[in-house]
Amino acid sequence: MSTREKILHTALELINDKGxxxxxxxxxxxxxxxxxxxxxxxFSKKEDILIALLEQYRETxxxxxxxxxxxxxxxxxxxxxxxxxxxxxFRYRGVFIGNQFVKEExxxxxxxxxxxxxxxxxxxxxxxxxxxxxxxxxxxxxxxxEFLVAHIALVGRFWIYEATLFDKSPNQESTVKHYLDxxxxxxxxxATPLGAQDISxxxxxxx
Amino acid sequence: MSTREKILHTALELINDKGxxxxxxxxxxxxxxxxxxxxxxxFSKKEDILIALLEQYRETxxxxxxxxxxxxxxxxxxxxxxxxxxxxxFRYRGVFIGNQFVKEExxxxxxxxxxxxxxxxxxxxxxxxxxxxxxxxxxxxxxxxEFLVAHIALVGRFWIYEATLFDKSPNQESTVKHYLDxxxxxxxxxATPLGAQDISxxxxxxx
DNA sequence: GTCTATACAAGGATAGAC
DNA sequence: GTCTATCCTTGTATAGAC
Numbered sequence: 001m002s003t004r005e006k007i008l009h010t011a012l013e014l015i016n017d018k019g020x021x022x023x024x025x026x027x028x029x030x031x032x033x034x035x036x037x038x039x040x041x042x043f044s045k046k047e048d049i050l051i052a053l054l055e056q057y058r059e060t061x062x063x064x065x066x067x068x069x070x071x072x073x074x075x076x077x078x079x080x081x082x083x084x085x086x087x088x089x090f091r092y093r094g095v096f097i098g099n100q101f102v103k104e105e106x107x108x109x110x111x112x113x114x115x116x117x118x119x120x121x122x123x124x125x126x127x128x129x130x131x132x133x134x135x136x137x138x139x140x141x142x143x144x145x146e147f148l149v150a151h152i153a154l155v156g157r158f159w160i161y162e163a164t165l166f167d168k169s170p171n172q173e174s175t176v177k178h179y180l181d182x183x184x185x186x187x188x189x190x191a192t193p194l195g196a197q198d199i200s201x202x203x204x205x206x207x
Numbered sequence: 208m209s210t211r212e213k214i215l216h217t218a219l220e221l222i223n224d225k226g227x228x229x230x231x232x233x234x235x236x237x238x239x240x241x242x243x244x245x246x247x248x249x250f251s252k253k254e255d256i257l258i259a260l261l262e263q264y265r266e267t268x269x270x271x272x273x274x275x276x277x278x279x280x281x282x283x284x285x286x287x288x289x290x291x292x293x294x295x296x297f298r299y300r301g302v303f304i305g306n307q308f309v310k311e312e313x314x315x316x317x318x319x320x321x322x323x324x325x326x327x328x329x330x331x332x333x334x335x336x337x338x339x340x341x342x343x344x345x346x347x348x349x350x351x352x353e354f355l356v357a358h359i360a361l362v363g364r365f366w367i368y369e370a371t372l373f374d375k376s377p378n379q380e381s382t383v384k385h386y387l388d389x390x391x392x393x394x395x396x397x398a399t400p401l402g403a404q405d406i407s408x409x410x411x412x413x414x
Numbered sequence: 415g416t417c418t419a420t421a422c423a424a425g426g427a428t429a430g431a432c
Numbered sequence: 433g434t435c436t437a438t439c440c441t442t443g444t445a446t447a448g449a450c
Contacts, residue, residue, distance in 0.1 A: 045443085182361075186358075251428090
């Protein structure tokens, strides 16, 4: 593992544990028995570490979406996709939580074009729901789809904040299960009998 | 207005505008033509300013809940309550957004017992939905209520994060309207004809 | 190209004079 | 209640060794 990769690995662990603002450049160096200046050599700004982690996260997710779109649309496979995304968000939780910076980076769009990725994700979800309508898993109007997409955009982004709000280090399995369950119940409200069966099968498979 | 109140007022403005981490003690002092040491005299730690603002926010909200529970339960009045809460969250948006600290304060529970307040709010929502069932506005099982409460807890806390994610200073009226609308649509899914009429009346009144 | 040592600036916190 | 002076930590930049 290169020094750069080691830094990212250690930084993510520390950030998940203590939060971005409380992890100093000196501390990352100490954990790796390197000098703080060496960290600066690989990442000239502390924020650059966060950018690199965000990039890793985005690549993981893009692969998950590609997998989904390569197969047949179904409520079951959609929930599997969401489980993959939630697991990956959990792994990178420290990157999202409690730092003004990610927000600023998103707003400035200088280095990490989050806005474009986000728009892509939203149209991805719109496409997913339209396909689930065509495949008779969901019975939804265009307005319903808009509503569901807005819902997923919010829940899918902020569940991890809520999960770590009262519990500093929650259990990944039960936490992801809880929020997936909420999501499953939400789309159940628009499911056809076929979709409902698919969803209940998924929920059983997660027991 | 006492110096203490002036500090809180100015700090909230600056924090809403620039974010907590980017507002320095020296800067608050400069805006008030006071020395930084004087700010420290009134609030020995920068975090204490945030605590005091959280306290103001909580008091505003408690009054709103009391008003609601003093009257008759209805879907319309419930949405009015939520509008009051959303407006107040908007006013204090900088306090919630982009700082690790509020989270830590919640977790430690040293000075600001957020956990207890939060639990109160959750049982408040459970009560509200049970009453709306009794008054024939909603047709919900106990499981549905649990689901709706979980939903409101998440959306009601994090909509303001989402709203400021891509837009640094969003328009209060249209933003609150958008998220209230999502909320109205969500409870519409469980509404009786009476409740549905109540909800659509509310939506019309917000045009 | 990789790393260490070190200097500098900015911001929160504190002691003590008035 | 208010101010000045000072300390300490932390992000950042750079000179120079290997």
